[in-house]
Amino acid sequence: MRLLITTAAAVVTIALSATAQAFCGFYVAKADTSLFNRASQVVLVRDGDRTVLTMANDFEGDVEDFAVVIPVPTFIEREQINVADNALIDHLDAYTAPRLVEYFDPDPCQRYDVRELAAMASRPVSDEDMNGEREQSLGVTIEASYTVGEYDILILSAEESDGLITWLTENGYRIPDGAEEVVGSYLRQDMRFFVAKVNLEAQAESGYSYLRPLQVAFESPRFMLPIRLGTLNADGMQELYVYALTRTGRVETTNYRTVRLPSDTEVPEFVEAEFGEFYRDMFTRQVEEENNRAVFLEYAWDMAWCDPCAADPLSPDELRRLGVYWVGSPAREQQSLVQPAAQNVFVTRLHVRYDAEHFPEDLMFQETGDRSNFQGRYVIRHPFTGEASCDTSDYEQQVQERQEREAQQLANLTGWDIDEIRERIPTLADLRPEEEPWWVRIWN
Amino acid sequence: MPAFVSGMTTLSTIRLSDPRLYQIGVLTCLVTFGIVVLDFGIHWQNAAAIIATALATQWLGGKLVGLPSFDPLSALITSLSLTMLFRTDVVVLAALAAGVAIGSKFLIRVRGKHVFNPANFAIVTLILASDHAWISTGQWGNAAIGALALACLGFLVLTRAKRSETTLSFLLAFAALLFGRAFWLGDPISIPMHQMSNGALLIFAFFMISDPKTSPDTRLGRILFGIVVALVAMSIRFVLFEPAAPVLALIVCSPLVPLIDAAFRGDFYQWHAPAGEPLFTRRPKCDY
Incomplete structure (x- = not known):
């Protein structure tokens, strides 16, 4: 019997005869989390002591003998558990993902007044960004307030929790080495567990071939994410994305450094075609520079808007389904034809690559009052390649200097070889369409 | 007495043996390290508001209780501590924190000693009073060195x-x-x-x-x-x-x-x- 542990944070996944793999999305020029293997996503809604935790499980495989054991900071009842739709987290991921914007140099021979230039500079031209393809959530009907989707939830009372390990062993689940100690430590800290087994019948009825994210709502002064169980049987570093949705402002870790991802950097044009690799290698480089000990801030923004938008902000309905209970009720929305703009929801996207050695303690968070916006934004500037009606030697010089600067910045950010980068940057002459021989126009 | 002469008098009262000079030196190094290397996200406006308000409050408080000379060292130490530990996205709150800190030294006293560490008092007061004030305990990281x-x-x-x-x-x-x-x-x-x-x-x-x-x-x-x-x-x-x-x-x-x-x-x-x-x-x- 083979046991594999999926990498979900806050979750130890116990599977029998199954393979755990990260799903692999196919996106171009948009750094989605699916570019990483073993990526787990957690949405943390926090308001005072009230918390709603949504955990996206990247498990794929035979789900017949599958169970997740989830530690929660307080005893919970069945009504506090729910299942969400993957589309909600995908949308949140798309909305907060690091983005690439592109600008086109104006004709260097043309004179613009200041206002026109300013307007141009602030306009993102990328088609993808302009259209911001909105991912529509697939509708999920929650059958009744007591249903928990395709999962059979076993809530263990305090007494039964003591026997959690025994229960798992007796039911044929193999426990990873060290799990007993961590479970014991959590129990002494008054943390509780619930076990979610996949109910095949319910899953067949739901029509989903994958497992939907589990949600749990609880009230606790502990604003934290238990990651220790996830590190037990891990093969190398794990990838975790935390999307915090709060009322007041940005969320940061209190027991690890929260570092902003480098942003607003100009990079060479060819990065557009390989933005995924760029993001992955840049992140790896930043993690190494922080000695594998930092949590990275990738996005912090008021949910009411975005600029530029990688995807539309989440609708009040989507937010409510993620647990943001303070946004307007559906009844009120129907009365009002206009979608409320200010949702009073601040989103923070944190990205951490962790293992037990560098992150021995669970992630502890706090909500700050900081509402200043931050996003991972990278800029491409396309040189003007049209026909020039004046001497453009100055402009060519500027472009050359800019391209060299961009090459150095890219090498710095990603650790890519500077010479290879330089080779891949075309000169302005290469970019311009070849001039027609003079005789072509004589008789045409 | 012209202002610059009184300023010189103030400076002459500071001795090189005063441990606060070392403390100011070390705190300045730490603040600089935090801003330059660790990217604390400290706004210079906050730092300026804190230092200016702390010194002004110290001067005013000194005048009101009749201190013989203006001693800026303790106020500077409080300012640097606040700059390093206190976080806010509102400049007015930064200034208010400095005012509360130095003010507490003059107002809350028992047996000739002030009761609360000024920076400590201001940080806790502001955190309790406003959502826009917090401490970033994780910002230093855990690098052993x-x-x-x-x-x-x-x-x-x-x-x-x-x-x-x-x-x-x-x-x-x-x-x-x-x-x-x-x-x-x-x-x-x-x-x-x-x-x-x-x-x-x-x-x-x-x-x-x-x-x-x-x-x-x-x-x-x-x-x-x-x-x-x-x-x-x-x-x-x-x-x-x-x-x-x-x-x-x-x-x-x-x-x-x-x-x-x-x-x-x-x-x-x-x-x-x-x-x-x-x-x-x-x-x-x-x-x-």
Whole structure:
């Protein structure tokens, strides 16, 4: 019997005869989390002591003998558990993902007044960004307030929790080495567990071939994410994305450094075609520079808007389904034809690559009052390649200097070889369409 | 007297032997390191507002209580501590914190000593009063070398100030409690090690709880005080789950200092003793 542990944070996944793999999305020029293997996503809604935790499980495989054991900071009842739709987290991921914007140099021979230039500079031209393809959530009907989707939830009372390990062993689940100690430590800290087994019948009825994210709502002064169980049987570093949705402002870790991802950097044009690799290698480089000990801030923004938008902000309905209970009720929305703009929801996207050695303690968070916006934004500037009606030697010089600067910045950010980068940057002459021989126009 | 002459008088009252000069030097290095290397996200407007307000409040308070000269050193130390620890996205709150800090020195006094460490008092007051004020306890990270460097630099300040008992007793008690808790829970030793090698904790221990003006007068009292603060900090951290536990613990425990002083009569600390007098004296002085 083979046991594999999926990498979900806050979750130890116990599977029998199954393979755990990260799903692999196919996106171009948009750094989605699916570019990483073993990526787990957690949405943390926090308001005072009230918390709603949504955990996206990247498990794929035979789900017949599958169970997740989830530690929660307080005893919970069945009504506090729910299942969400993957589309909600995908949308949140798309909305907060690091983005690439592109600008086109104006004709260097043309004179613009200041206002026109300013307007141009602030306009993102990328088609993808302009259209911001909105991912529509697939509708999920929650059958009744007591249903928990395709999962059979076993809530263990305090007494039964003591026997959690025994229960798992007796039911044929193999426990990873060290799990007993961590479970014991959590129990002494008054943390509780619930076990979610996949109910095949319910899953067949739901029509989903994958497992939907589990949600749990609880009230606790502990604003934290238990990651220790996830590190037990891990093969190398794990990838975790935390999307915090709060009322007041940005969320940061209190027991690890929260570092902003480098942003607003100009990079060479060819990065557009390989933005995924760029993001992955840049992140790896930043993690190494922080000695594998930092949590990275990738996005912090008021949910009411975005600029530029990688995807539309989440609708009040989507937010409510993620647990943001303070946004307007559906009844009120129907009365009002206009979608409320200010949702009073601040989103923070944190990205951490962790293992037990560098992150021995669970992630502890706090909500700050900081509402200043931050996003991972990278800029491409396309040189003007049209026909020039004046001497453009100055402009060519500027472009050359800019391209060299961009090459150095890219090498710095990603650790890519500077010479290879330089080779891949075309000169302005290469970019311009070849001039027609003079005789072509004589008789045409 | 022309303003520049009175300024020179002020400067002439500062002695090179004053430990606060070293403290200002070390704090300035730490703030610079935090801004340049660690990217604390400190707005220069906040730093400027804090320093200007603190100095102005110190000057005004000094005038009102009739201090013979304007001594900017303590106000500068408070300013640097606030710049390093206090976070806000509203400049007015930064200025208010500085005003509250220095104001508390003049207003909340028992037996000729101020009760609360000024920066500590301001941080806690503002955090309780506004959503836009917080402390970033994780901002220093846990790099062991960094922690060591901070500790050594801090210790230098302490040995100059000759009041290391509070710091040491606090750190030892806090470490003992963290390691004891880990042992009880069956946790690996890496967890309490990680908790102890926190830059913010060391800064608190070396630069805030060590404040000689607000710690007990006797050695025994200081040791006792350090242990009590550690106990309260542990309770706040693991019962109330507040990340800024030591800072909150200090404010809770500060009113105990006059009681401890009453129980153990001791020497009163002066920043700079007149020539021929020891740093510690039994003669209470109105020092701000």
